[in-house]
Amino acid sequence: MSAVNPDAFFDREYTAPLQAMIDHVITVEGPVRDDALARRIARAHGWLRTGSKIRDRVVTLARARFPMVQEEVGTFFWPAGTDQTRWPSFRHPAGDEPRPVDEIALPELVALAWVVKDEGITGEDAITAMARDAGLQKLRAASRDRLRRAWTMASSEGGE
Template identity: 50%
Template sequence: YHRSATARDRDKLREFVLRGLGWEIVRIWSTDWWVDAVGTAEKVHQRLNEILAESRAKQAVIDAAQEAERLKIDAAVAKVIEVVDQVSVVVAEETVPVANDLEGALPELKYAKAATVSVAEEVVAFAPVLNHPLYRETDPSQAVEGVDPDRFFDPSYTPTLEQMIAYVVSEEGPVLDTELARRIARAHGWVRTGSRIRDRVDQIARSRFRSHEEEQIGFFFWPAHLETDTSVVFRRAGDDDSTRGLAEICLPELSALAEEMALRGHEGETLVYAVAKEAGVSKLAHAGRLRIEKAIRQKREY
């Protein structure tokens, strides 16, 4: 049975899918179990303990990176609060003489303005730490009137689909082709997104928007306001329903996140886990790790 091609393919596919979901696979030979079940079970037990130790070591690295990131954010917040307090003090102390004696207090007024501008620049410098662009799933039916599933494949319905697709790409782009098709399908009341639906959406999207292909992932469609790959920034999930998988984030956007985490002092293994944490990944699988590492390498090539 196992020598048949279909059985081998199913066996490989099953392992591939499970590993992609974060599972570890330990294989044993049936003959080993038949000859020495106790010894074989002991070998499996030892291997499981090794995997457990490796998992705990990785989790310790993640916890350390998260704690370091939390301390950095706390320090940044404290700095912003301190700077804002300084602005309030400058305005309160230096502008009072102007109200009492406008003519004689002009030097103090100039000083107050200069100090306020200087402190304001510090606030702006720390603002990127706390202010991130957000990503939210969209409902393309909001962009049109009269969504009609019965006319989906009718040529006369193309303008309506163009508006819906343009809305999703503009709001969510760069967006993966399968996700774009899923948005359009759900807006028409379909739970499944068949190949005909995907082909229809892809044909319209490719005729209107810039796209790039990523191997084993698919095509990403770019909105008009992002003219180059380097102009994209990473977007955090705006709500619980808008969390994206790593495969749904294009490499340029993931690379932007890697650069952001590197600027915060992360490097090596901690950089990988910092990117995964910021991307909303609770458990980093092998495929996800490879994608993050590829994004890190790609950013360094820019």
């Protein structure tokens, strides 16, 4: 991968190195929500803020090479060659920072729901267990709703 060059971010000559960074993030961290991807690329360039021009450049380059799925919380870019309706496992947060539930693709949350189901946990306890496994200290209403939706999808696939 080429050296990071914030001064060249919008230059045509910088497209290939920038694309390589985007490819790496999506391949390693995907599915990844579009604004989270733009934020990762901006931080790699030393920027604390991710403005609309930065986001637009990153999303335009990602859109040209990766499948994307629109969810109610945003657009997710998926690694090439993956099934956008299923994800094999839930990726637990690295370190102490939980991943916001709205930045996790729904199929990955369904994979988490399957793990909880396999443990025999049901009902509201299942939602609480999913939140705990996701690393959440506090369960906001929006996160609860998203986890409940994933739980319902997992339950309808295999019956409860």
